Structures are given as C-alpha cells and as structure tokens.
Amino acid sequence: MAFTIEDVARLAEVSKTTVSRVINDNSNVKSETKVRVLGAVRELGYTPNSIARALRIRKSNVVGVIIPRGIEYVFSDPFFPELIKGITTVLNLHNLNLHLVMSNSESEHRQAYSNLLKTKHIDGVILVCPRFDDKQYILKLRRASLPFVLVGRFPLEKVNYVGYDSKQGACSAVEHLIRLGYKQIGFISGSFDLIGGVDRFEGYKMALERHSLEYDSELVTKGDWTREGGYEAMCELLNKAKVPTAVFTANDQMAVGAVKAIKEKGLQIPKDMAMVGFGDTQLASYIEPSLTIVKEPTYEEGAMAAEMLVKLINDEEIKEPQVMLETKLIIRESCGSKMAKIMKG
Amino acid sequence: MAFTIEDVARLAEVSKTTVSRVINDNSNVKSETKVRVLGAVRELGYTPNSIARALRIRKSNVVGVIIPRGIEYVFSDPFFPELIKGITTVLNLHNLNLHLVMSNSESEHRQAYSNLLKTKHIDGVILVCPRFDDKQYILKLRRASLPFVLVGRFPLEKVNYVGYDSKQGACSAVEHLIRLGYKQIGFISGSFDLIGGVDRFEGYKMALERHSLEYDSELVTKGDWTREGGYEAMCELLNKAKVPTAVFTANDQMAVGAVKAIKEKGLQIPKDMAMVGFGDTQLASYIEPSLTIVKEPTYEEGAMAAEMLVKLINDEEIKEPQVMLETKLIIRESCGSKMAKIMKG
DNA sequence: TTGTAGGCGTTATCAG
DNA sequence: CTGATAACGCCTACAA
Numbered sequence: 001m002a003f004t005i006e007d008v009a010r011l012a013e014v015s016k017t018t019v020s021r022v023i024n025d026n027s028n029v030k031s032e033t034k035v036r037v038l039g040a041v042r043e044l045g046y047t048p049n050s051i052a053r054a055l056r057i058r059k060s061n062v063v064g065v066i067i068p069r070g071i072e073y074v075f076s077d078p079f080f081p082e083l084i085k086g087i088t089t090v091l092n093l094h095n096l097n098l099h100l101v102m103s104n105s106e107s108e109h110r111q112a113y114s115n116l117l118k119t120k121h122i123d124g125v126i127l128v129c130p131r132f133d134d135k136q137y138i139l140k141l142r143r144a145s146l147p148f149v150l151v152g153r154f155p156l157e158k159v160n161y162v163g164y165d166s167k168q169g170a171c172s173a174v175e176h177l178i179r180l181g182y183k184q185i186g187f188i189s190g191s192f193d194l195i196g197g198v199d200r201f202e203g204y205k206m207a208l209e210r211h212s213l214e215y216d217s218e219l220v221t222k223g224d225w226t227r228e229g230g231y232e233a234m235c236e237l238l239n240k241a242k243v244p245t246a247v248f249t250a251n252d253q254m255a256v257g258a259v260k261a262i263k264e265k266g267l268q269i270p271k272d273m274a275m276v277g278f279g280d281t282q283l284a285s286y287i288e289p290s291l292t293i294v295k296e297p298t299y300e301e302g303a304m305a306a307e308m309l310v311k312l313i314n315d316e317e318i319k320e321p322q323v324m325l326e327t328k329l330i331i332r333e334s335c336g337s338k339m340a341k342i343m344k345g
Numbered sequence: 346m347a348f349t350i351e352d353v354a355r356l357a358e359v360s361k362t363t364v365s366r367v368i369n370d371n372s373n374v375k376s377e378t379k380v381r382v383l384g385a386v387r388e389l390g391y392t393p394n395s396i397a398r399a400l401r402i403r404k405s406n407v408v409g410v411i412i413p414r415g416i417e418y419v420f421s422d423p424f425f426p427e428l429i430k431g432i433t434t435v436l437n438l439h440n441l442n443l444h445l446v447m448s449n450s451e452s453e454h455r456q457a458y459s460n461l462l463k464t465k466h467i468d469g470v471i472l473v474c475p476r477f478d479d480k481q482y483i484l485k486l487r488r489a490s491l492p493f494v495l496v497g498r499f500p501l502e503k504v505n506y507v508g509y510d511s512k513q514g515a516c517s518a519v520e521h522l523i524r525l526g527y528k529q530i531g532f533i534s535g536s537f538d539l540i541g542g543v544d545r546f547e548g549y550k551m552a553l554e555r556h557s558l559e560y561d562s563e564l565v566t567k568g569d570w571t572r573e574g575g576y577e578a579m580c581e582l583l584n585k586a587k588v589p590t591a592v593f594t595a596n597d598q599m600a601v602g603a604v605k606a607i608k609e610k611g612l613q614i615p616k617d618m619a620m621v622g623f624g625d626t627q628l629a630s631y632i633e634p635s636l637t638i639v640k641e642p643t644y645e646e647g648a649m650a651a652e653m654l655v656k657l658i659n660d661e662e663i664k665e666p667q668v669m670l671e672t673k674l675i676i677r678e679s680c681g682s683k684m685a686k687i688m689k690g
Numbered sequence: 691t692t693g694t695a696g697g698c699g700t701t702a703t704c705a706g
Numbered sequence: 707c708t709g710a711t712a713a714c715g716c717c718t719a720c721a722a
Contacts, residue, residue: 002465004699015709020701028707050464051405052699054396055714060466071426071433081420085449088416092453097460100445104430108437115442119395120347349715360693365717373691397715400698 003044012040023048060121063091063309066101067128068109068137073226074102077253078281079298080128083151086302087126094310096123113137117144124309130154131193147312149305153195153324160312162305162323166196166278169294169327170203170248171210173276176292177246178211180335182274186219186244188233188254200250200278218242223254230254234261245273246335252279252293259287270336277334289333297325348389357385368393405466408436408654411446412473413454413482419447421571422598423626424643425473428496431647432471439655441468458482462489469654475499476538492657494650498540498669505657507650507668511541511623514639514672515548515593516555518621521637522591523556525680527619531564531589533578533599542570545595545623563587568599575599579606590618591680597624597638604632615681622679634678642670 005023009016014033021029022037029037040046054060065087067074074080084100091098101116103109116122117140124147130138138159141148153163177185187204190197201220208215221236223229230249237244238261249255255277262273269275269289277284277293284291304323311318350368354361359378366374367382374382385391399405410432412419419425429445436443446461448454461467462485469492475483483504486493498508522530532549535542546565553560566581568574575594582589583606594600600622607618614620614634622629622638629636649668656663 005701006699016700017702017709018707021708024701030707033707047463047465049400049699050466051396051399052714053701054466055394055400055698055716056700056702058714060396071430075420075423075426075429078420081416084420085416088449092456097444097464099442104433111437118392119442120392121395121399350717351715361716362693362718363691366692369717375691378691394715397698398717400700400714401716401718403698 002049003046005046005048007044008037008040008046011044012037054121059123059313061095062097062099062122063306063313064099064101064116064122064125065128066113066116066125068131068134069102069129070104071102076227077225077251078283079251079279082280082298083128083302086299086304087306090303090306090310096310113140117141117146122146124148124313126151126305126309128152129194129196132195133193147309149309149312151301151305153199153322155195158321160308160318160321162301162308162325164296164301164325164327166199166327167203167206169278169296170200170250171207172203172327172329173248173278173292173294174204174207175210176329176331177248177274177276177335178207178213180246180274180337182246183213184219184242184244184246185213186221186237186247188221188223188230188237188247188249188258190223190225190250190254192222197250204248216242219244223250223257225251225253227253227257227260230257231261232257234258238262238265238267246270246275247273248276248278250278252277252281252283252291255279255291255293256283256287259291269334274336275334284330284332287334291334292332293330295328295330297327300325347394348391350391350393352389353382353385353391356389357382399466404468404658406440407442407444407467408651408658409444409446409461409467409470410473411458411461411470413476413479414447414474415449416447418571422596423628424596424624427625427643428473428647431644431649432651435648435651435655441655458485462486462491467491469493469658471496471650471654473497474539474541477540478538492654494654494657496646496650498544498667500540503666505653505663505666507646507653507670509641509646509670509672511544511672512548512551514623514641515545515595516552517548517672517674518593518623518637518639519549519552520555521674521676522593522619522621522680523552523558525591525619525682527591528558529564529587529589529591530558531566531582531592533566533568533575533582533592533594533603535568535570535595535599537567542595549593561587564589568595568602570596570598572598572602572605575602576606577602579603583607583610583612591615591620592618593621593623595623597622597626597628597636600624600636600638601628601632604636614679619681620679629675629677632679636679637677638675640673640675642672645670 005016005019009019019037022034101112103112127150129152150161154161189201192198205215218240221233223233249258267273277291280295280298284293350361350364354364364382367379446457448457472495474497495506499506534546537543550560566578568578594603612618622636625640625643629638
C-alpha cells in the first residue's frame with residue numbers, strides 16, 4: 001500500500017491542502033513549512049496518485065497516437081519510427097505520456113478507436129496518416145470534442161493537421177526527370193485510400209501536363225506502399241509492351257522493391273532505368289545506386305503535430321491550424337546526370 | 346461535458362447503484378429495469394469514466410510494456426512487432442490496454458521508467474529483453490510490488506519470466522554445422538549486456554567442446570545485434586588470417602548484414618561460407634539463399650508473458666513462474682547438404 | 691430487487 | 707500563509 005497525501009500531511013504536521021500546494025504551484029507557502037513537507041515527502045517516498053489527480057483536474061497527461069495500420073506494417077516502414085521520435089520528443093518536453101494504438105484488423109481498429117474515446121482517459125489524439133475511411137472516426141473525435149491533430153493533410157474543413165504538399169513534391173520529382181530528358185516516365189503509385197496516394201498521382205499528372213507530355217495509363221501501376229508491392233508493380237511495368245525509361249515511386253518502401261525487380265531483370269540504374277523516390281528513409285541512401293528522392297520532413301511533422309496538440313490541450317490559440325511543410329528534392333545517383341542523358345540521346 | 350452515471354440514473358429513474366450494477370455484474374437486477382437502464386445508457390451515449398473507476402477499484406486496465414531500447418532499434422528489428430503482436434493479442438482478449446515505453450537515451454529510459462512506477466496508473470509491467478543493467482529497475486519493480494513479467498530469461502531468483510533456451514539453441518545450430526563437416530566455425534556474437542548474448546556464446550562454445558573442436562577467439566567477433574553490426578563483424582572475420590568456412594550469427598539482423606559482407610567479397614553461400622542464424626524473422630527466408638536458423642518462438646513468448654501477467658494481476662496462482670520455450674532448428678539452404686560437403690571434402 | 695451513504699486520493703473554494 | 711470542506715465519477719457495504 002502506497003502512501004497518500006494524507007500520510008505526508010500527518011508527518012509534516014500540516015494539512016493536505018498545504019502538501020498539495022507544495023507539490024504543485026508552490027505558491028504562498030512559507031519556505032520553512034515547504035522544507036518540512038518536502039522532507040516528509042522524501043522520507044515516505046511519496047508520489048502523487050496520478051489517477052486521483054486525473055479525476056480531479058480532468059487531465060490524464062496521456063496522449064493517444066493512433067496509427068490506422070497493422071502492427072507489421074507500422075514496424076516495417078521506417079517512416080513511423082521517425083515520426084514517433086518527433087512526437088515523443090515534444091511530448092516528453094511537456095511531461096505527457098504516449099498511448100500508442102495500432103491494430104491488426106479493421107474490426108480491431110474500430111474497437112481500439114472507440115475504446116480510446118470512451119474511456120476518457122486521454123487528453124488528446126494524434127491521428128497518423130488517416131485513410132479516407134477514417135473520416136467517420138475523425139468526426140467522432142470532433143463530436144467527442146477531444147483535441148486532436150492529424151498527421152497528413154485531410155480534405156475536411158476546420159481540422160487541425162500538419163502535412164506537406166505531396167502533389168507539389170511529386171510534381172517536382174517528375175519534373176526533375178523530364179528536365180533530364182526522360183519522356184516515358186512510369187509511376188508506381190500508392191493506394192488511393194490515402195490522400196497522400198491521390199495527391200502524388202495528381203502531382204505526377206500535373207508535371208506531365210506542364211511539359212505537354214501525354215498521360216499514359218500503361219505507364220502507371222498501383223502499389224500498396226510496401227516493398228513487396230513495389231516489387232510486383234515494377235515487374236508489371238517491365239513486362240508491358242511500353243516499358244518506361246524512368247520511374248517515380250510514391251514512397252521509399254516501394255522504391256526498394258522496384259530496385260530489386262529492376263536488378264533482377266538485369267537492368268541497370270540509371271543507365272537503363274532512372275528512378276526517383278518519395279520519402280526520407282535511410283533506405284534511400286543505402287540502395288545501390290543511392291536514390292534521388294523527394295524528402296518529406298517526417299520528424300518535423302511529428303514534432304509539430306505534437307506541439308499543436310499540446311496547445312490545443314492547453315486551450316492556447318492555434319495561429320495556423322493547417323500546416324503545410326515543404327518537401328525538398330534530394331538529388332543522388334539514381335537518375336544519371338543531364339550530360340549523360342544528352343549524350344545518350 | 347460528458348454524461349455521468351448520475352445522469353443515466355436520473356433518466357432511467359433508478360439509483361446510481363442500479364446503473365452501476367447493470368453496467369458491471371448485471372447481478373440481481375430485474376430484467377425490466379435493466380432494459381430501462383440500458384435504454385438510458387444508449388440514449389445518452391453514456392460510457393463510464395475509466396479514471397473514476399480506476400480510482401475506486403484500484404485497477405487501471407493498463408499494462409506497461411517496457412522495451413529498454415531506442416525507438417530506431419525497436420522499429421528496425423522485426424523481432425519486436427512479432428512479440429508485440431503476441432502480447433497485444435492476449436491483452437485484447439482481457440480488455441487490457443497497452444502502454445508502450447521506449448526510450449532514446451539512458452537518461453530518458455531512467456526517466457520513463459520511474460514515471461511509470463510513480464504514477465501508479467499501471468496494473469502490471471512486461472519488461473522486454475532486459476539488459477543486465479536493468480537489474481536495478483527489476484528490483485524497483487519488485488519493491489513497488491507491481492506485478493511484472495520478463496520476456497527473456499534473467500538470472501535472478503524468483504522473477505517471473507518467459508524465455509527460451511538460447512544456449513541450447515545456439516549449441517544445436519553449431520552442432521548442425523559440425524555434423525555437416527565444418528570445422529572452422531566462426532561466430533558473430535551479440536552484445537554481452539544481454540543474457541541472451543552470453544547464452545548464445547556459451548552454446549557456441551559448448552558445441553565445440555562436445556565435438557572436441559578447439560575454441561579459437563580468432564573466429565569470434567562481437568556484433569551489436571544490428572544489420573550494420575553484422576556487416577562489420579563479418580568483414581572483420583573475412584579479413585583475418587584464419588577465415589572460417591561457416592559462421593553462426595546470434596540473430597537474424599546480423600545474419601542479413603553478414604550475408605551482405607560475404608556477397609560483396611565475391612563469396613558464395615553455402616559453397617564458400619555456410620551460415621546459420623538465430624531468430625524467427627521473415628528476413629531469414631527472404632535472404633538469398635534462404636537461411637538455416639534456430640527458430641525462437643517469438644509470438645508465443647509474447648503471448649505467454651502477457652498471459653502470465655494477467656494471472657499475476659488477477660492474483661491467480663502461477664504454476665510455472667519461469668517458462669522456458671523450445672527452440673527449433675529450421676534447415677534451409679544456407680549450409681549446403683551433407684552430401685555436397687562430403688564430396689567437397 | 692433496490693437504494694443510501696461513504697470513500698478511493700486529489701485539488702479547488704473559501705474562510706480564517 | 708494555512709486549513710476545513712466539498713467535489714471529481716464511480717463502486718460497494720449495508721440497509722431496506
């Protein structure tokens with residue numbers, strides 16, 4: 001049985017109120033008694049019961065982070081540790097605990113979700129890369145009037161999110177290829193249940209349009225964000241009548257798979273096939289040859305989302321409820337140089 | 346503002362007690378009033394406040410899972426998702442929530458740890474693969490008389506754990522190589538801050554001893570459980586005067602790194618270098634050639650640890666407080682066949 | 691079968 | 707500067 005504030009009060013010969021004051025604000029307590037109280041606290045090894053406190057002040061200091069993906073997937077994509085690092089760094093700064101929610105099936109997801117809302121032991125929620133289908137849940141969050149922030153843009157009025165411009169990023173990647181002289185540019189897209197998947201596709205088309213290249217659905221395959229998906233998508237592209245000379249993949253994971261497929265086919269990068277990826281993973285630089293990518297600021301995204309949530313929880317004003325971070329094109333080896341291309345052409 | 350049990354009581358025209366009974370035991374309530382209460386619950390969308398309940402019954406239904414490793418590492422080793430899947434599956438069965446704790450530095454770890462204990466909002470703890478250094482924390486857990494279970498054997502009296510026999514597993518791996526005719530068997534060990542690291546080393550030596558092969562420290566390098574570590578360790582082995590003809594790695598991750606090093610050197614597996622790994626990752630079967638490994642029952646380990654913890658929390662009797670699971674040698678392609686070896690020799 | 695009253699450990703209010 | 711008292715929302719004797 002642990003000690004309570006009452007035990008401390010008795011030992012220090014003061015009231016519970018005074019002990020509470022010492023523990024919290026420290027305001028208006030004679031330094032002499034303060035010392036006595038702190039002594040008693042130490043002597044007993046007393047620590048406040050966070051549950052009782054939570055009940056009283058209606059704050060649990062716990063933040064839920066919901067990732068609507070399977071555990072396997074979350075652990076296999078290096079995007080998430082980076083994001084979570086950003087989130088936890090900020091949460092730690094504010095002494096907030098993290099309650100991580102992942103699921104293994106849609107029903108489990110639904111369950112976990114409603115548990116989280118119902119139990120009311122959560123001060124706020126960070127919802128990571130919601131799918132369109134998660135809209136229902138977002139609306140529930142809103143109805144529960146629980147502070148929440150999305151990681152990733154979401155097409156809904158007045159939601160708070162931190163994202164980045166996928167469309168613009170994708171566009172710049174493809175334009176990079178175009179500028180290098182590539183014309184038959186393939187695209188391994190992500191799934192379209194994520195706004196990011198749609199945006200990247202839009203960006204791809206936008207780049208083509210800007211440079212008067214015709215969109216050809218033969219050059220496009222849909223992956224599922226995983227390495228395996230990327231591998232299969234690339235195989236598909238390579239087996240078509242019209243094989244691209246360059247390919248843009250909607251994330252790093254799929255790029256890794258695609259590289260594998262290309263190499264297995266006996267082709268060389270960038271000689272036979274140029275590549276641009278999208279992401280920020282160490283993966284991209286480990287690959288042979290190192291991958292030119294659109295860098296997304298993952299750590300910052302997590303950190304800013306957490307900061308925004310902290311403000312929401314503290315009822316502070318949010319100046320910019322919908323933050324769009326910048327992406328950046330990082331040029332490495334996987335596209336060849338302009339010179340090379342011109343000489344070849 | 347959410348509804349409380351009192352609102353429900355008023356609407357259903359009963360007392361709080363009755364509502365509570367309906368929500369919980371359901372015992373001794375006239376079915377007629379039960380219906381009325383449930384109607385009121387639904388009408389208001391009432392859900393009990395878990396914090397108030399936790400304060401009252403002194404149970405939070407939250408279990409802490411502590412992984413004394415950095416976030417990066419946890420997310421990069423496929424061992425953990427598998428383990429966590431096992432854990433969560435069982436916890437979900439018992440309606441327990443999971444509070445996942447990882448850290449990025451030793452000080453952060455210490456902080457997270459003591460936070461967890463202090464706040465008292467945790468019914469129990471699963472401590473994953475503790476390092477020897479974590480002994481202090483284990484003793485703290487014990488002093489706090491908080492139910493806890495370790496994942497992985499730990500050399501301490503009367504702790505509850507679920508582990509498997511690393512020494513025996515390692516021994517059988519090396520014996521497999523010996524039986525195939527290999528004599529110069531290298532070992533890429535893990536770090537020795539983990540009991541598993543030490544055990545595997547012991548197993549390696551035991552196998553040699555049993556077959557009257559001399560232990561040669563030249564054939565042993567220490568890795569750090571990561572792919573990069575395995576890569577470097579293998580490079581080191583390959584650059585020594587006495588190069589092994591077969592190598593045993595203490596986990597899958599390092600095996601992947603080692604394979605990379607071997608291939609870069611232009612050597613073939615198993616022709617020039619046979620390999621046995623230790624783990625259970627999909628990795629092992631993805632590698633070319635597929636890897637012979639000592640399979641550890643990771644999912645089961647997690648599940649059983651969770652089950653044991655649930656029992657501890659419910660004050661049920663633990664028949665077997667120290668569970669040792671079996672490992673199993675899975676033979677794939679990375680050691681060649683006996684025939685091949687004999688013919689070669 | 692139902693209700694009343696008290697308390698889990700805190701913090702907030704208000705009075706000294 | 708300090709303390710008595712009343713909540714926070716729930717469960718559980720005990721009484722009816």
